[in-house]
Amino acid sequence: MLVLCGDLTDVGRPREAEVLVEDLRACSIPIVGVLGNHDYESDRVEDVKNILKSAGVHLLNGQSYEVNGVAFVGVKGFIGGFGRRMLASFGEAVVKALVSEAVSEAMRLENSMRAVKSERAVVVLHYAPIPDTVEGEPLEIFPFLGSSRLSETIDRFKVSAVVHGHAHHGRYEGRTPRGAPVYNVAVPVEKPTGRPYALIKV
Numbered sequence: 001m002l003v004l005c006g007d008l009t010d011v012g013r014p015r016e017a018e019v020l021v022e023d024l025r026a027c028s029i030p031i032v033g034v035l036g037n038h039d040y041e042s043d044r045v046e047d048v049k050n051i052l053k054s055a056g057v058h059l060l061n062g063q064s065y066e067v068n069g070v071a072f073v074g075v076k077g078f079i080g081g082f083g084r085r086m087l088a089s090f091g092e093a094v095v096k097a098l099v100s101e102a103v104s105e106a107m108r109l110e111n112s113m114r115a116v117k118s119e120r121a122v123v124v125l126h127y128a129p130i131p132d133t134v135e136g137e138p139l140e141i142f143p144f145l146g147s148s149r150l151s152e153t154i155d156r157f158k159v160s161a162v163v164h165g166h167a168h169h170g171r172y173e174g175r176t177p178r179g180a181p182v183y184n185v186a187v188p189v190e191k192p193t194g195r196p197y198a199l200i201k202v
């Protein structure tokens with residue numbers, strides 16, 4: 001499987017999605033992916049989605065796609081921070097709206113995980129579910145790189161691997177509190193392959 005962890009465009013323009021799709025035509029294996037924050041930038045997200053879908057990319061937004069007994073379950077995720085220091089639903093309406101978005105992404109992941117029948121599941125995210133794989137980024141931006149609400153959900157299920165992007169200066173490998181392996185596959189992150197992509201066996 002080729003798994004794409006979001007930010008498939010720079011600023012969410014349909015033309016950028018078309019360029020990606022032209023490259024993906026050379027790919028002979030199934031492709032799944034999630035969108036990232038960049039893909040929303042130009043308010044053309046439906047066009048971007050349609051272009052990718054028409055090229056056979058299985059975009060996941062609270063669904064799963066099974067290949068050879070492995071279920072790929074994907075959501076974009078959202079920001080909000082990690083552990084005890086996660087942003088709480090308190091105060092201004094806009095803060096509550098932000099927390100509510102993070103919770104709803106985690107719930108979308110939970111609902112799709114519940115529907116998984118396969119023995120093996122890979123969770124595909126854009127935002128990080130743990131702080132370990134964002135280490136290396138400035139501490140001040142940790143809360144904008146992901147949310148522990150995602151790992152809380154992941155840890156309620158048996159998950160073979162979690163992949164995410166978004167944290168360009170983070171670390172390749174980490175684990176959720178209950179031990180699920182997490183890989184930050186953002187292009188600039190150094191990987192054991194020595195290439196921009198990671199190879200993961202589940």
Ligand SMILES: [Fe+2]
Binds near residue numbers: 007036037038126166
């Ligand atoms: Fe991103």
